Amino acid sequence: MTNVPADNFRPEPGTGVFHAGNVVLQSGRTFRNMSIVYKTFGMLNAARSNAIVYPTSYSAQHHDTQSMVREGGALDPSKYFIVIPNMFGNGLSSSPSNTPWPDVGTRYPDVTYADAVQVQRRMLAELWGIDRVALVYGWSMGAMQAYHWAALFPDAVERIAVVCGSARCAPHNRVFLDGVRHALTADAAYRDGVFTERPVRGLRAMGRIYAGWAMSQTFYREELWRGLGASSLEDYLVTYWESNFARRDPADLLAQLWTWEHGDISANALYGGDLPKALAAIRARTLLMPGDHDLYFQVDDNRREMQHLQNAELHPIPSVWGHRAGNPSDRQPEDRAFIDQHVKALLAA
Numbered sequence: 001m002t003n004v005p006a007d008n009f010r011p012e013p014g015t016g017v018f019h020a021g022n023v024v025l026q027s028g029r030t031f032r033n034m035s036i037v038y039k040t041f042g043m044l045n046a047a048r049s050n051a052i053v054y055p056t057s058y059s060a061q062h063h064d065t066q067s068m069v070r071e072g073g074a075l076d077p078s079k080y081f082i083v084i085p086n087m088f089g090n091g092l093s094s095s096p097s098n099t100p101w102p103d104v105g106t107r108y109p110d111v112t113y114a115d116a117v118q119v120q121r122r123m124l125a126e127l128w129g130i131d132r133v134a135l136v137y138g139w140s141m142g143a144m145q146a147y148h149w150a151a152l153f154p155d156a157v158e159r160i161a162v163v164c165g166s167a168r169c170a171p172h173n174r175v176f177l178d179g180v181r182h183a184l185t186a187d188a189a190y191r192d193g194v195f196t197e198r199p200v201r202g203l204r205a206m207g208r209i210y211a212g213w214a215m216s217q218t219f220y221r222e223e224l225w226r227g228l229g230a231s232s233l234e235d236y237l238v239t240y241w242e243s244n245f246a247r248r249d250p251a252d253l254l255a256q257l258w259t260w261e262h263g264d265i266s267a268n269a270l271y272g273g274d275l276p277k278a279l280a281a282i283r284a285r286t287l288l289m290p291g292d293h294d295l296y297f298q299v300d301d302n303r304r305e306m307q308h309l310q311n312a313e314l315h316p317i318p319s320v321w322g323h324r325a326g327n328p329s330d331r332q333p334e335d336r337a338f339i340d341q342h343v344k345a346l347l348a349a
Helices: 062-068 113-128 141-152 171-185 200-214 217-221 224-228 233-246 250-261 275-280 299-306 322-326 333-348
Strands: 015-024 030-041 051-053 081-085 135-139 159-163 285-289 312-314
Touching: 015 113, 030 062, 030 113, 051 113, 062 081, 081 113, 113 141, 135 141, 135 333, 141 159, 141 250, 159 333, 171 200, 171 250, 200 233, 200 250, 200 322, 217 224, 224 233, 285 299, 285 333, 299 312, 322 333
Parallel strands: 051 081, 051 135, 135 159, 159 285, 285 312
Antiparallel strands: 015 030, 030 081
16 A cells, blocks of 8 residues: 555645655664655756755644745755755655555654654655755754754755754653643544544633743733734634634544654764753854744753854744744744844855
């Protein structure tokens, strides 16, 4: 049986599917017929030297994050060939919602970041002949993938931009993720490790918990949700947070939580759990941009990582939008300008 993308994937200009075949994961399990749905922007130059990889973040698909790709911005398709690989578990690339028997339910093979970037690198080499990338840019879970690219393939990555992310999932971050997971699985629809029907209450609870972590206290104190068109705080929570996760398959959401929680660039045979060793092995120019009001990817995490990186700069995003500062909407022109400024400088270096 051939694995196919989810039903909600519709081919559009620049999109395609990379069929990786049977992939042996870090766990030792074989993921049968693994595939990545991707979208590209711009043109690859003759030297194949202008490639940017832009992995997706938690629950996001390429159309949720591609607004950062625009002419005049840092991710400029008139200058660079930009590839957005959809993360495993996001409902487009191989995920619980589109993986056939026998790897269903509790038998779904858990995928690490290391597994993901190994397949992404294969995709670049086999589809476009790219063996070295100018930049891996990522926000949140995308940022953690950027870190894995640089640590696992130090000779193949010139630069990374880590926006609201870290090299290892921090203990406090895991507490947040565990709360989200328990809210979703507390629904009566979750029985014996699988969802037997849609967990409406669980998805609503998940969205409300997430809302309290993703945005800062100042965001709520200053009622910045009004600028998004919400008529009240309750309207904002329902419209932006309950609805956000209700778009996704609950098993997919759990699979991505597992990947996030187990994020660690040193958790592999190359580094044996030695995080300072893994950080020191990174040769890419590294830009760390945590949000200064982010509640779960904190500036201190990146500051500690800086002690071991060879060539890194730390530029916290000055924004009360919390974690969302790293994926700015049109209502956040200052955040977007700040990110563009530093990523452009990184690409010029």
